[in-house]
Amino acid sequence: MDKTLHIIGGGMAGSEAAWQAANMGVDVVIHEMRPKVETFAHQTGNLAEMVCSNSFRSDDDEQNAVGLLHWEMRAANGIIMTTADKHRIPAGGALAVDRDPFAETVTQTLRALPNVSVSEEEITDLPTEGNWIIATGPLTSTALGKSIQDATAQDHLAFFDAIAPIVYADSIDMSQAWMQSRYDKGETEEERTAYLNCPMNKEQYEAFIDALLAADKTEFHEGETAGYFDGCLPIEVMAERGRETLRHGPMKPVGLTNPHKPEEKAYAVVQLRRDNALGTLFNIVGFQTKMKYGAQTEVFRMIPGLENASFARLGGIHRNTFINSPTLLDSRLRMKSRPNVRFAGQITGVEGYVESAAMGLLAGRFAAAEILGHDIPEVPLETAMGSLVNHITGGADAKTFQPMNVNFGLFQPLEDVRGGRKGRKVRYKGYTDRAKEMWQQWLTSQS
Numbered sequence: 001m002d003k004t005l006h007i008i009g010g011g012m013a014g015s016e017a018a019w020q021a022a023n024m025g026v027d028v029v030i031h032e033m034r035p036k037v038e039t040f041a042h043q044t045g046n047l048a049e050m051v052c053s054n055s056f057r058s059d060d061d062e063q064n065a066v067g068l069l070h071w072e073m074r075a076a077n078g079i080i081m082t083t084a085d086k087h088r089i090p091a092g093g094a095l096a097v098d099r100d101p102f103a104e105t106v107t108q109t110l111r112a113l114p115n116v117s118v119s120e121e122e123i124t125d126l127p128t129e130g131n132w133i134i135a136t137g138p139l140t141s142t143a144l145g146k147s148i149q150d151a152t153a154q155d156h157l158a159f160f161d162a163i164a165p166i167v168y169a170d171s172i173d174m175s176q177a178w179m180q181s182r183y184d185k186g187e188t189e190e191e192r193t194a195y196l197n198c199p200m201n202k203e204q205y206e207a208f209i210d211a212l213l214a215a216d217k218t219e220f221h222e223g224e225t226a227g228y229f230d231g232c233l234p235i236e237v238m239a240e241r242g243r244e245t246l247r248h249g250p251m252k253p254v255g256l257t258n259p260h261k262p263e264e265k266a267y268a269v270v271q272l273r274r275d276n277a278l279g280t281l282f283n284i285v286g287f288q289t290k291m292k293y294g295a296q297t298e299v300f301r302m303i304p305g306l307e308n309a310s311f312a313r314l315g316g317i318h319r320n321t322f323i324n325s326p327t328l329l330d331s332r333l334r335m336k337s338r339p340n341v342r343f344a345g346q347i348t349g350v351e352g353y354v355e356s357a358a359m360g361l362l363a364g365r366f367a368a369a370e371i372l373g374h375d376i377p378e379v380p381l382e383t384a385m386g387s388l389v390n391h392i393t394g395g396a397d398a399k400t401f402q403p404m405n406v407n408f409g410l411f412q413p414l415e416d417v418r419g420g421r422k423g424r425k426v427r428y429k430g431y432t433d434r435a436k437e438m439w440q441q442w443l444t445s446q447s
């Protein structure tokens with residue numbers, strides 16, 4: 001069997017995967033369609049082009065999950081992080097870079113490796129033979145997207161993310177909210193209490209609708225909206241269609257009894273659903289939105305019970321191609337039905353430059369190890385890498401799967417550490433200390 005690793009897409013994930021695999025001694029071909037075929041967001045033919053912001057977000061590796069991911073990638077000699085460090089520009093606690101020199105350096109470094117070549121071509125079919133990583137990102141070309149869809153199932157590939165905001169469970173005020181499924185439906189007690197409910201009276205509902213209508217919204221990119229209005233209207237668009245629309249849609253108050261005020265009928269109810277197996281994250285059901293981030297926190301904190309909510313991620317609707325990883329991939333990022341094909345980057349359902357590069361790092365190492373006949377142990381769940389890969393390939397609910405940033409809500413809880421806001425600093429330091437130790441052990445096990 002051919003021992004070359006083929007990577008489709010030379011973005012954040014593809015570049016990192018190529019670097020890792022090449023450093024392990026494997027021959028790599030990157031198939032990148034730019035500059036021959038363009039996307040609406042990329043501007044150059046460089047590898048690892050940053051399509052929008054020039055920031056890799058927080059670089060705090062003690063108190064921030066994405067900062068920890070930076071740390072883990074640096075410890076693994078990741079090309080994205082080490083090149084970002086070289087082209088760093090001042091940005092407070094964030095890691096911002098000079099984008100063109102950054103992408104040029106990644107491109108030159110990879111092209112200079114004797115065992116890496118770049119083939120400028122669009123791949124239009126999901127491969128059947130050989131060793132492959134698909135890292136074609138949120139703007140995967142139409143032909144390849146269609147081929148992935150044909151090989152999986154209609155509903156296992158999405159072209160948009162309609163992201164509802166995700167709230168940390170321990171920031172919800174349970175003296176106002178309660179757990180109950182509509183009409184107590186379900187076979188088990190767990191199913192009968194699967195939803196978290198936040199009630200509103202008429203006054204609160206009217207104020208909420210006013211705030212939704214007045215909030216700042218972002219615009220769609222040209223050509224971005226095609227097809228999206230079918231299934232997932234932003235809540236503010238629903239509110240524009242009529243003040244009662246939400247009360248008859250995602251906020252309908254039927255089939256629910258508030259145990260805190262059993263005699264009072266709520267006028268509207270906001271429902272939140274568990275977003276991960278750990279039960280540390282909840283998404284607000286049906287609340288996809290184009291409101292700007294600042295407006296979202298203000299508006300959502302008007303919901304009774306969410307006055308002090310901390311958000312693991314805010315809502316959005318974007319052009320984004322991603323697969324249903326919890327259904328399609330195993331823990332080594334292989335397609336279950338075609339194990340010679342791996343996926344990496346944003347197409348796996350992670351969100352952001354750093355998370356995408358991180359999944360590239362893992363996919364590159366896993367693929368190279370397999371080609372060389374080694375075994376790599378599972379990534380420890382206690383690390384940022386492990387938490388993220390575990391979320392997309394197992395921890396997340398496949399039915400409601402939406403792209404995810406790395407965040408501490410994905411981490412295995414720490415024993416004997418205080419929950420809630422007050423204990424947060426100690427808890428985050430506990431997570432990052434534990435992760436660093438486990439990540440080092442994992443890396444050492446491969447050297």
Ligand SMILES: Cc1cc2nc3c(=O)[nH]c(=O)nc-3n(C[C@H](O)[C@H](O)[C@H](O)COP(=O)(O)OP(=O)(O)OC[C@H]3O[C@@H](n4cnc5c(N)ncnc54)[C@H](O)[C@@H]3O)c2cc1C
Pocket residue numbers: 008009010011012013014031032033034039041042048049051052053054121122123124135136137138139140141144319344345346347351352353354356357
């Ligand atoms: C408009 C827009 C704005 C964004 N802004 C941000 C932001 O500010 N911050 C952030 O962190 N994230 C942002 N993202 C998400 C961002 O795209 C990812 O974080 C990151 O670029 C994903 O890395 P990736 O390697 O998965 O995909 P990409 O970096 O997009 O790389 C995929 C590569 O595959 C190539 N390709 C696609 N199809 C084929 C094919 N069939 N054959 C060969 N090559 C192919 C593409 O040309 C591209 O080079 C944005 C996304 C979009 C669409």
